[in-house]
Structures are given as C-alpha cells and as structure tokens.
Amino acid sequence: LFLATKIMFVILLLLQIATLEAFTFTSPLSSIYKTPLIATSLNERNDNDNDNERIPQPWTNEGGRVFVRVERTFPNISTPTEALEGWMEHHWNRGGGLPIGVVIQPTDTTQNDNVAIRSTRMLYPLFMEEELYSSKLADVTSVSYTVTSAGPTLGDMVPQSHEGDVRFESTGTGKGIHMTWDVSFDTTRLTSFYQAVTEFTIGVAATTVTDALALPRLLTLRGTIPSPTTKLLSPQSVRAEWLAFIWGKGGGLPLPPAVPTGEFLDLSVCLAGVKESVFRFPPFMTETIISTSTLGGDSDSQGDAQGAGAAEDSVDLVFKIEDPGWLSFPFAVHTHLSKVQFSKPKVTSTSTSTSTSTSTPVNNQDNNNSNSSNVDILWKIQIRSFPFMASIVEPLCTAVASTLLRNLAVHIAEPGAVVSLKGTSFNIETSDANTGLLGVVQDAATGMRGVVPKNTWMGGVLEARRRDERTG
Secondary structure, eight states, X not given: OHHHHHHHHHHHHHHHXXXXXXXXXXXXXXXXXXXXXXXXXXXXXXXXXXTTTOOOOOOOOEEEEEXXXXXXXXXXXXXXXXXXXXXIIIIITTOTTSSXXXXXXXXXXXXXXXXXXXXXXXXXXXXXXXXXXXXXSSSOOEEEEEEEEOTGGGTTBOTTOOEEEEEEEEOTTSSSEEEEEEEEEEEEEOHHHHHHHHHHHHHHXXXXXXXXXXXXXEEEEEEEEOOOTTOOOOXXXXXXXXXXXXXXXXXXXXXXXXXXEEEEOOTTTSOTTOEEEEEETTTTEXXXXXEEEETXXXXXXXXXXXXXXXXXXXXXXXXXXXSOSGGGTTSOEEEEEEEEEEEOOOSXXXXXXXXXXEEEOOOXXXXXXXXXXXXXXXXXXXXXXXXXXXXXXXHHHHHHHHHHHHHHHHHHHSTTEEEETTSOEEEOOOOGGGOOTTOOBOOTTTOOOSEEETTSHHHHHHHHHHHOOOOO
C-alpha cells in the first residue's frame, strides 16, 4: 500500500509538471484574452523564488537541511488580513492548485497564552498531517505551520524538524501586499531532491494564491425570452422556469442529471422541488445559489414573498461553484460567481459594456415584435481561470451559457417542440421524463421514433442543420 501511494504521488506530480510545461505561454496572459479585464491587467507577480539569490548546489543524496523562500506581491489586495484569508482559502483549505486532496479538521486547542492552533489538515494521497497556528492577537498578519506526521511517502523527513512561516506586509510603495513564504526541514537523505520538489510545490501554491486573488474576468451574455401565445411572462416566472429547467434538470445539456443537495428553495422564488445546491458530474463540482433579490429590495437567500408568478420589473439570482479546481476540469478555475438578472425589456437602450458580451438568439419567432410580456436576461459570469486553461475556459463558459439560454427560450416559448433526426421540426406531447442523455425520445401517442426535444443541445444542433440552406 505504501509503495502504491508513493507511485501515485510521483505520477500526479510529474503529470502536473508536464501540464504546466506544455501550456506555458510565451506571451503575457492579457494578450490571450480578446477583451479587456475589469481593470487594466492581471495581478503582477514577484517571481524571485530564490532564482536570483540562491547559489546552485551540487546534487547530493546525503541528508541535510532544506530551505525554500518564495515571495509574491498582490497589487489588488489592500490589507494583510485580506491576503491571509485568501491564502487560507486557496492554499490551506483547497491545496494550492496541487493535485492533492485536503481534509480540514478545525480545533480550538491552545498551545500557550499567545499562540493558538487554528486547524489541522490531512493531505491525500500523501497521508501527511499538518498543523497551522498563529498569534491570538486580533490583528494577525502571519501564520506558521508544521508537519506533525510525514506519512509513508515522506519517511525521509526528520520528525519535528519542519517549519513553515507565511508573512504578509504592506509594500514599500503603498500599493498591494507582499507575501514571504519560508519552508524548512531536515532530511535523512536525498536533500537535493527534496529541495527541488519543495521549490516546485511551494512555488505552484504561491502562484495559485496570486492568481486566485487577481482581478476576475467578466463575461456578459444577453438574451430575450419571447412570451408564448398561451400565457404572459414576468421576470419572476422566468426566474422560476430558469431554476426548474436549467438548475434542476440541466438545461438540455448532454450530461447526466445533476444531484440536488441542501435545502429546498422557497416557493416564492421557484417551482416546487428545487434545492439550493446541485452536484454535477462530469465535471465534478457543486454549485450553490447564494442569493435571490428583486429590484429595489434587499437580497434574500430565500427570495421575496411575492409568489413565483408575481410581476416584478427586475429579479435576479446569484450562484457560485463551491469547490472549483482540478476536479471541475475542464472548468479549471480558482473562483466562479454568476449573476442572472431577469427584467422587462426596455424600449431604448444606450448602455455599453467593455466585457465579453454575447447576444443569444432565442428561437424562430419574430423578435421584432415588441411584446410587453417578453423578458430580457442578463447573465454575468466572474471567473479566475488557471493560467494554462484561460484560453479554453472563457469560450467554454460562454458557449455553455449561450446554449442554456437558447434551450430555456425554446422550453418556454415552444413547449413540446421536437426535431426529428432527419431535421423536421414539429410539436408533440412529450416530457423530460422520457428524454435520454442526448434527448432522443419516442412519442407514445404517435409511435414516432428518433425525435429530439427542441429544448436540448442535440435539438439545437438538428434545428440549425434544418435551417442551413447552403448547398453542396
């Protein structure tokens, strides 16, 4: 078992090294994006990492002392406390971008009058246990941690010798916060190997915290839901449909159904049976609704007591990915926060946006008809991507959100619409219950085989093919 654990760790480490090397960009990250950031640039980095100060040492298999110092600057952070909280969230609680699992065990144990143990954590598959402690003073600007159990994979580490110290202080220019991260420990052998591994892992973790505290990217998508002939729409009712169709049932994407978790949302916000969190696989991630609100009202995680069909000028909802990271691949992001706003259409609009903006066509009805019961949707997504995945994650998020908006519009405006595998579009009585992974169903009434609900991804592909009038 110990040998298998060591082999697994080495494979994961080599895989990450190969991935980072393969996706290292020669140009600045800002040039990859097609639109500007919220601010002028991404977080600046201080990439010293001992490159200028450390004198190269000959490789040795003997034991000795390992010492690594990594420094980073967070120009968008204003206080050391804020930087410390970011380090705690993105490194201590999540693993710092390394391919490891983290299990946190909070504790209130006090070492002495001035130092308190904040938490302990277990790292998998290393089976290594670390303990974090800090000053009990109110204004904490540094933390220390130590390895209490090296586990079977790091048996060469001398017990009780590990020391880790992370300090945060204001920069001399008064802009941003500077982080200094020191790690040292003794080994019985292979000092050079552990020196190199520690430099890599601490460097990756420090870079992860830097990226996670940078200014986020903002993606903006817009769409209009036309009112069907059988009923009038309100922003509140469209939000309820969004929660039931997209949040609860997956929005017609070719993925397994999500697993609902957490508490049920209040019936004033949505239809019955919708929960506040969903677990989606693949990718392996949990999404949670953190607030809902109406224009002019206070944000309320349980919504406003107006009823799901109430008419409001504007309502919204906000949700986030709870556990982004490697497991949520290909959505490899440090943070994700989305806000979806539902409102009555305006007659004139002169607003502009400097972020990525996509206007989503909704269906084949005449959208020039100024139906007062139509509802506009504004979907804003804030993400902080892994740098090597930045050029993939952004268009992927845009494509997924655009598809969901298109499917929602068809779901509301054209209930029961289907497309045959031959490209013919018509309406039948069908339901989500008899829809497979790709949306292929058989109508029980007509016995017709090979039809796909139009409000699915596959239905959109077939409908686009049917409308393609090109020859050849």
